[in-house]
Amino acid sequence: MDAIGPFEQAVLVAIVRLREDAYGRAILNEVRERLDRDVSAGAVYATLERLETKGLASSTLAPGTAIRGGRARRYFSLTGAGVRALNQAKTATDMLWHGLTWPLKVRT
Amino acid sequence: MISTHADPPRWAHALLRTVLRQSDVDSVPGDLIEEYRDAKHPSLGGFGADVWYVRQVLSIVWRVVWPFVVAIVALRLLSFPLPRGWNPSLVPAPGVSLLDAFIFLCAGYFGARRTGRLVSGIVIASLTSLVGFPMFFIYAAMRDPSLLRAPVEKPFIAVIVLTLLVIAVGFGATLGTLGAAGGRWLAPTSRRIHTQ
Numbered sequence: 001m002d003a004i005g006p007f008e009q010a011v012l013v014a015i016v017r018l019r020e021d022a023y024g025r026a027i028l029n030e031v032r033e034r035l036d037r038d039v040s041a042g043a044v045y046a047t048l049e050r051l052e053t054k055g056l057a058s059s060t061l062a063p064g065t066a067i068r069g070g071r072a073r074r075y076f077s078l079t080g081a082g083v084r085a086l087n088q089a090k091t092a093t094d095m096l097w098h099g100l101t102w103p104l105k106v107r108t
Numbered sequence: 109m110i111s112t113h114a115d116p117p118r119w120a121h122a123l124l125r126t127v128l129r130q131s132d133v134d135s136v137p138g139d140l141i142e143e144y145r146d147a148k149h150p151s152l153g154g155f156g157a158d159v160w161y162v163r164q165v166l167s168i169v170w171r172v173v174w175p176f177v178v179a180i181v182a183l184r185l186l187s188f189p190l191p192r193g194w195n196p197s198l199v200p201a202p203g204v205s206l207l208d209a210f211i212f213l214c215a216g217y218f219g220a221r222r223t224g225r226l227v228s229g230i231v232i233a234s235l236t237s238l239v240g241f242p243m244f245f246i247y248a249a250m251r252d253p254s255l256l257r258a259p260v261e262k263p264f265i266a267v268i269v270l271t272l273l274v275i276a277v278g279f280g281a282t283l284g285t286l287g288a289a290g291g292r293w294l295a296p297t298s299r300r301i302h303t304q
Binding site for chain 2 (some may be wrong): 025041042045068074
């Protein structure tokens with residue numbers, strides 16, 4: 001299985017955190033909040049599309065609301081492969097940091 | 109307070125819809141409009157919210173057009189040091205060469221194949237041409253900065269530049285249309301995976 005990049009991880013984790021509320025706008029705001037920086041809609045939607053193509057996420061359409069002019073919402077969820085990819089990414093990060101104290105101190 | 113009746117710029121909304129796949133043509137604009145009305149318009153006001161919306165649309169459009177823009181920019185950069193005639197043009201004007209035509213055909217084909225609509229290919233090819241056109245003048249201005257004042261000192265130069273721009277974008281749109289026709293009718297549309 002191909003490793004997932006940091007931004008793909010951020011989007012997948014956002015989907016996990018949001019659970020049944022994981023639709024486009026919510027995922028975008030969750031990623032912005034967690035990464036504490038401005039994230040463009042283009043980056044998030046391109047990543048969601050890529051994750052679906054890779055089989056790591058799936059989506060369903062649901063009815064829209066008045067504030068969206070009745071436009072449908074697309075809700076995302078992780079597939080089994082997506083869960084495994086996220087677990088692998090976490091394991092790899094933990095192994096990288098194993099034995100090191102966080103935060104690192106600058107040596108003078 | 110939610111601004112339920114506030115609407116983002118129509119041209120930006122229309123541009124967004126042209127580059128989206130059929131499966132996203134409702135949900136993605138819906139997400140942006142929801143954020144626009146629920147959060148951005150109340151906090152930023154009308155102009156600020158419009159700027160935010162346009163930035164988000166351009167970020168989505170960029171994700172679609174960037175390969176062709178990069179190809180055009182690379183072509184421009186190559187054309188300056190290489191000898192004349194290596195990339196023939198139909199007319200003596202920038203942005204209408206044989207390789208430009210190939211890039212616009214590919215942009216049109218890709219756009220139409222992605223969404224299943226001709227207009228997508230035409231818009232993507234036209235945007236590619238629009239972005240690639242200024243490269244000539246950026247290079248010329250780098251070689252001779254006084255050229256930057258030329259349109260101001262001699263307004264007729266601005267007219268010539270605009271005419272050349274129209275020719276270049278028209279060329280891009282025409283080739284994009286041909287490419288889009290190929291993408292629309294010669295290949296199956298890319299389908300969304302795992303969608304219900």
